[in-house]
Amino acid sequence: MGANNRQTSCLISxxxxxxxxxxxxxxxxxxxxxVSFDLFAGECLGLIGESGSxxxxxxxxxxGADIPHTGVVQYALAAxxxxxxxxxxxxxxxxxxxxxxxxxxxxxxxxxxxxxxxRKIPRAELHLSVENLLKSVHLPCDIMTxxxxxxxxxxxxxxxxxxxxxxxxxxxxxxxxxxxxxxCIRREILELLRALQDTNGLTLLFISHDLPAVxxxxxxxxxxxxxxxxxxxxxxxxxxxx
Numbered sequence: 628m629g630a631n632n633r634q635t636s637c638l639i640s641x642x643x644x645x646x647x648x649x650x651x652x653x654x655x656x657x658x659x660x661x662v663s664f665d666l667f668a669g670e671c672l673g674l675i676g677e678s679g680s681x682x683x684x685x686x687x688x689x690x691g692a693d694i695p696h697t698g699v700v701q702y703a704l705a706a707x708x709x710x711x712x713x714x715x716x717x718x719x720x721x722x723x724x725x726x727x728x729x730x731x732x733x734x735x736x737x738x739x740x741x742x743x744x745x746r747k748i749p750r751a752e753l754h755l756s757v758e759n760l761l762k763s764v765h766l767p768c769d770i771m772t773x774x775x776x777x778x779x780x781x782x783x784x785x786x787x788x789x790x791x792x793x794x795x796x797x798x799x800x801x802x803x804x805x806x807x808x809x810x811c812i813r814r815e816i817l818e819l820l821r822a823l824q825d826t827n828g829l830t831l832l833f834i835s836h837d838l839p840a841v842x843x844x845x846x847x848x849x850x851x852x853x854x855x856x857x858x859x860x861x862x863x864x865x866x867x868x869x
Contacts, residue, residue, distance in 0.1 A: 636668035637703060638798055638830055639689060644698035646684050658684050659696070664849050666798070668703075671824060671831040673841035676851030682834045683722075686802045689832070690719045715745050718791035722803040724783030728775040734761075734786055735771040741793040760789040764819060781812035788819070792827070799823075800832045805840060813837075817844055 644662040647655040658681040666672050676682050688694050691713065704716050721727050728737060738757045742748040748756050758768045764785040775783055784804055791799060801820065805813040817840055823829055835841050841848055 637665045638668050639666040639703070640699075640701040641665070641685075641689075642699045642701075644685070644688070644696060644700065646681065646688065646694060646696040662698070662851070666830060666832060668797075668830055669824075669828055670846040671820075671833055671844050673845030673848040674832060674834045674851065675836060675838055675841045675848060677836060680851040682836075682851060683802055686719060686800050686832070686834055689800060690714075690717055711745065715794045716796060717798040717800065718794065718796040719800045719802060720784075720787050720791050720804050722806055724780060724787050724804075724807070725775070727787045728783055730775050733772055733774055734778075737786060738790055738793055741790060745794040760793055763792060763823070764789045765815075779812075780808055781815065784808065784812075784816060785819070788816075788823075792823070796829070798830045798832065800834070802834045803836070805835065805837070813840065820844060 642663045644659055645657070646659040647657045649655050662681070662685065664672070674682055674685065684694060688696055688700065691710075702713075702716075704713065708716070735754075735757055738760050739748075739753045742753060742756050742760075743750075757771060761768050761770070766782060766785050766789070770778065770782065775786075778786065784807075787804075805816050808816065820831065820833070821844060824831055831844070833841060833844050
């Protein structure tokens with residue numbers, strides 16, 4: 628699908644986004660300053676910047692975290708959508724798979740919860756649904772009984788991805804999800820995300836400080852510099868494929 632066709636449907640529009648954190652009663656530390664961008668259906672938008680540039684702040688604002696900010700964030704979602712519908716529509720995967728998963732829950736329990744709560748999967752179908760989720764992220768079904776401590780870092784991150792996919796989101800925000808992994812596993816996760824985007828029609832916001840990884844996966848790239856967003860017009864995967 629060509630870029631022009633994808634860009635006819637804007638899922639998130641951000642205009643003049645500003646955010647800061649209070650240092651004390653009289654001093655504020657600016658994090659974002661007049662950031663604007665659009666996220667279009669079916670694309671992978673890369674967001675790159677140094678540590679502290681505001682990448683995670685953007686991710687958290689987009690998923691509705693209580694972070695003081697000004698500007699406009701518009702979503703292609705019904706205005707009367709409730710919180711559960713919003714959470715099904717957009718999912719965030721964070722940097723550390725070690726803290727993202729409940730250490731007391733098995734993989735099966737971790738994945739069955741969103742299936743039951745958000746998709747109302749009948750109890751009799753849960754086992755097969757969890758199996759299918761694990762297969763979609765290239766994990767063996769026999770890890771269902773394991774807890775996070777029994778998994779590798781790459782396996783934990785794949786479980787976190789599977790949990791996000793369980794609710795059939797339209798948008799997946801990946802916030803530094805490969806930074807804690809070794810190079811071989813990083814490549815596997817990037818290949819997995821590319822395959823999931825191609826097969827599931829996912830829209831991705833891929834956040835990283837790793838430019839080669841962002842260029843590998845992204846259709847367009849935004850660079851955060853001096854707390855502002857700038858379009859980076861380098862070669863990315865879609866250009867390389869054509």
